[in-house]
Amino acid sequence: xxxxxxxxxxxxxxxxxxxxxxxxxxxxxxxxxxxxxxxxxxxxxxxxxxxxxxxxxxxxxxxxxxxxxxxxxxxxxxxxxxxxxxxxxxxxxxxxxxxxxxxxxxxxxxxxxxxxxxxxxxxxxxxxxxxxxxxxxxxxxxxxxxxxxxxxxxxxxxxxxxxxxxxxxxxxxxxxxxxxxxxxxxxxxxxxxxxxxxxxxxxxxxxxxxxxxxxxxxxxxxxxxxxxxxxxxxxxxxxxxxxxxxx
Amino acid sequence: xxxxxxxxxxxxxxxxxxxxxxxxxxxxxxxxxxxxxxxxxxxxxxxxxxxxxxxxxxxxxxxxxxxxxxxxxxxxxxxxxxxxxxxxxxxxxxxxxxxxxxxxxxxxxxxxxxxxxxxxxxxxxxxxxxxxxxxxxxxxxxxxxxxxxxxxxxxxxxxxxxxxxxxxxxxxxxxxxxxxxxxxxxxxxxxxxxxxxxxxxxxxxxxxxxxxxxxxxxxxxxxxxxxxxxxxxxxxxxxxxxxxxxxxxxxxxxxxxxxxxxxxxxxxxxxxxxxxxxxxxxxxxxxxxxxxxxxxxxxxxxxxxxxxxxxxxxxxxxxxxxxxxxxxxxxxxxxxxxxxxxxxxxxxxxxxxxxxxxxxxxxxxxxxxxxxxxxxxxxxxxxxxxxxxxxxxxxxxxxxxxxxxxxxxxxxxxxxxxxxxxxxxxxxxxx
Ligand SMILES: Nc1ncnc2c1ncn2[C@@H]1O[C@H](COP(=O)(O)OP(=O)(O)OP(=O)(O)O)[C@@H](O)[C@H]1O
Ligand SMILES: [Mg+2]
Numbered sequence: 272x273x274x275x276x277x278x279x280x281x282x283x284x285x286x287x288x289x290x291x292x293x294x295x296x297x298x299x300x301x302x303x304x305x306x307x308x309x310x311x312x313x314x315x316x317x318x319x320x321x322x323x324x325x326x327x328x329x330x331x332x333x334x335x336x337x338x339x340x341x342x343x344x345x346x347x348x349x350x351x352x353x354x355x356x357x358x359x360x361x362x363x364x365x366x367x368x369x370x371x372x373x374x375x376x377x378x379x380x381x382x383x384x385x386x387x388x389x390x391x392x393x394x395x396x397x398x399x400x401x402x403x404x405x406x407x408x409x410x411x412x413x414x415x416x417x418x419x420x421x422x423x424x425x426x427x428x429x430x431x432x433x434x435x436x437x438x439x440x441x442x443x444x445x446x447x448x449x450x451x452x453x454x455x456x457x458x459x460x461x462x463x464x465x466x467x468x469x470x471x472x473x474x475x476x477x478x479x480x481x482x483x484x485x486x487x488x489x490x491x492x493x494x495x496x497x498x499x500x501x502x503x504x505x506x507x508x509x510x511x512x513x514x515x516x517x518x
Numbered sequence: 519x520x521x522x523x524x525x526x527x528x529x530x531x532x533x534x535x536x537x538x539x540x541x542x543x544x545x546x547x548x549x550x551x552x553x554x555x556x557x558x559x560x561x562x563x564x565x566x567x568x569x570x571x572x573x574x575x576x577x578x579x580x581x582x583x584x585x586x587x588x589x590x591x592x593x594x595x596x597x598x599x600x601x602x603x604x605x606x607x608x609x610x611x612x613x614x615x616x617x618x619x620x621x622x623x624x625x626x627x628x629x630x631x632x633x634x635x636x637x638x639x640x641x642x643x644x645x646x647x648x649x650x651x652x653x654x655x656x657x658x659x660x661x662x663x664x665x666x667x668x669x670x671x672x673x674x675x676x677x678x679x680x681x682x683x684x685x686x687x688x689x690x691x692x693x694x695x696x697x698x699x700x701x702x703x704x705x706x707x708x709x710x711x712x713x714x715x716x717x718x719x720x721x722x723x724x725x726x727x728x729x730x731x732x733x734x735x736x737x738x739x740x741x742x743x744x745x746x747x748x749x750x751x752x753x754x755x756x757x758x759x760x761x762x763x764x765x766x767x768x769x770x771x772x773x774x775x776x777x778x779x780x781x782x783x784x785x786x787x788x789x790x791x792x793x794x795x796x797x798x799x800x801x802x803x804x805x806x807x808x809x810x811x812x813x814x815x816x817x818x819x820x821x822x823x824x825x826x827x828x829x830x831x832x833x834x835x836x837x838x839x840x841x842x843x844x845x846x847x848x849x850x851x852x853x854x855x856x857x858x859x860x861x862x863x864x865x866x867x868x869x870x871x872x873x874x875x876x877x878x879x880x881x882x883x884x885x886x887x888x889x890x891x892x893x894x895x896x897x898x899x900x901x902x903x904x905x906x907x908x909x910x911x912x913x914x915x916x917x918x919x920x921x922x923x924x925x926x927x928x929x930x931x932x933x934x935x936x937x938x939x940x941x942x943x944x945x946x947x948x949x
Binding site for chain 1: 778781782785786788789790852856859860861862863864865866867868869938941942943
């Protein structure tokens with residue numbers, strides 16, 4: 272089994288490779304619901320990829336399959352050259368710990384840990400040293416380092432999750448609607464930070480915010496579990512038009 | 519409104535099942551006491567006197583334990599559902615209405631549990647008598663009585679403790695601004711409430727009164743036996759004041775850099791361990807306190823048989839340990855979500871199992887330390903009253919701690935193991 276290599280060393284090799292990915296869930300009537308129908312894509316090192324599409328089109332499912340949190344039904348997913356479908360649980364854990372960052376829509380943080388402790392957590396699991404305070408300062412939360420999640424606003428919690436990514440410097444970050452619960456201003460702030468991360472690392476972001484999507488290098492428009500359109504360095508109007516065509 | 523009550527009961531099945539189980543267990547233990555008294559009433563004569571004496575002690579131990587354990591579980595039942603109440607508020611229910619709904623739910627669950635618990639007691643009474651009174655032919659020949667007039671006070675007691683305790687908590691929960699509850703992914707921090715101050719102070723007063731009555735007493739064993747569980751009650755009542763700091767302090771024996779699993783468990787336990795630790799403290803105090811009291815008053819010529827121990831503290835002990843395990847079961851959804859986050863952050867299966875095991879060790883370790891403190895109070899008071907120091911409480915405390923550890927480990931590690939097979943995304947998407 273190939274050991275994962277960091278994006279710094281793999282040159283132009285894709286960070287994530289998805290080949291003919293399908294995913295179905297068991298349906299209530301005993302049949303199956305196809306959710307993803309044959310998706311092939313690649314994410315390049317340092318690329319900022321946005322995934323948009325109507326609700327229920329399979330965006331979150333794609334993100335989870337791409338990151339190895341959900342197993343694919345058929346097809347192949349490789350993250351940093353490692354096949355997540357055949358990797359052992361221990362190998363997957365190591366891959367996530369050292370190379371992958373997640374930002375979920377909510378519940379990103381362990382409630383019993385302070386912001387600082389949450390930021391340092393992946394590094395602690397890897398027995399590495401990081402500087403959580405630096406990362407928190409970068410997201411403007413230096414003064415909230417010793418607060419627990421319950422005492423932080425939604426946007427602040429989201430920024431702590433980003434600080435965690437900044438501190439650990441994973442090769443690829445998967446974000447599911449990171450601005451979904453935020454007002455415009457905090458949303459913009461979170462996006463600026465993510466775009467900053469994407470300058471050196473790869474970021475895959477699922478979003479309903481088409482303005483936000485237009486800031487990505489590439490936008491995939493999903494429809495009924497398949498890639499409907501693909502736009503490179505799009506103008507916001509093009510994204511709007513493409514999504515309108517998908518729904 | 520009925521639909522809301524019923525649908526909520528099914529949605530939060532884990533939480534309500536835990537509450538039901540503890541209501542039933544409390545009633546079963548209460549039924550033992552009621553049956554002792556009923557049997558004594560019908561037997562009459564010297565047999566009755568002996569039985570009265572025993573049932574008074576059992577009743578006191580049972581009431582103290584039930585108040586602490588049932589109170590803890592009931593409060594947890596309500597606080598675990600804080601988010602649901604917030605959603606109810608957002609769809610337009612008034613706090614008063616929410617409190618009414620929750621009180622109705624509690625009343626229904628406690629009545630059902632108490633009736634089931636009394637029914638469950640029926641087949642075990644006879645074998646229990648035969649076993650507990652082996653040494654005394656008169657008593658072991660008795661036919662235990664347990665009729666409706668014995669069951670009614672038990673059912674009433676369980677229902678009142680749960681409904682009143684829960685209704686207060688529900689009132690507080692219903693008045694919490696909904697946005698705050700929705701934002702808190704974890705339990706609200708346990709705070710001192712007027713009820714805690716009151717019960718804690720009351721327990722201190724009772725301990726003082728018992729201590730004052732001891733010098734010159736001909737049978738100090740019985741009042742001495744009550745001191746440890748009462749001290750446990752004081753510790754549980756004032757828990758919010760010192761428990762988080764206490765847990766952090768003793769768990770720092772292992773430096774945070776030594777083990778990520780211990781570090782995670784330590785933080786989780788310090789912030790939300792109170793409900794699980796409280797009943798365990800009572801369990802340790804019951805066992806250690808009984809032997810410490812016996813040691814101090816018997817001056818080396820102990821008369822405690824295994825049967826007597828089972829009879830005196832078997833029921834309350836079982837209730838306390840069950841209560842602790844129930845709190846773990848009830849709050850397992852929160853634990854699942856934390857473990858899912860850990861998996862996403864790259865935690866290995868081994869780390870997650872180790873964190874779950876560490877959590878169990880910290881629960882029981884904390885309870886053992888606090889329980890031993892309660893036992894030490896008994897020994898000190900006993901030594902002062904009888905001029906005899908006794909270490910007799912130490913071994914039973916350790917024994918109960920080890921036995922509890924096995925159960926608590928099962929309760930934390932098995933679900934964590936099962937959770938590893940669940941999809942992370944499913945757990946994080948829930949709610
Ligand atoms: N665990 C599951 N079991 C069954 N069906 C599922 C499961 N998870 C997702 N689905 C189905 O898959 C489809 C796509 O879901 P997904 O969450 O990927 O959509 P989405 O594009 O992220 O939508 P949204 O924008 O609303 O978040 C939906 O129809 C959903 O019902
Ligand atoms: Mg989604």
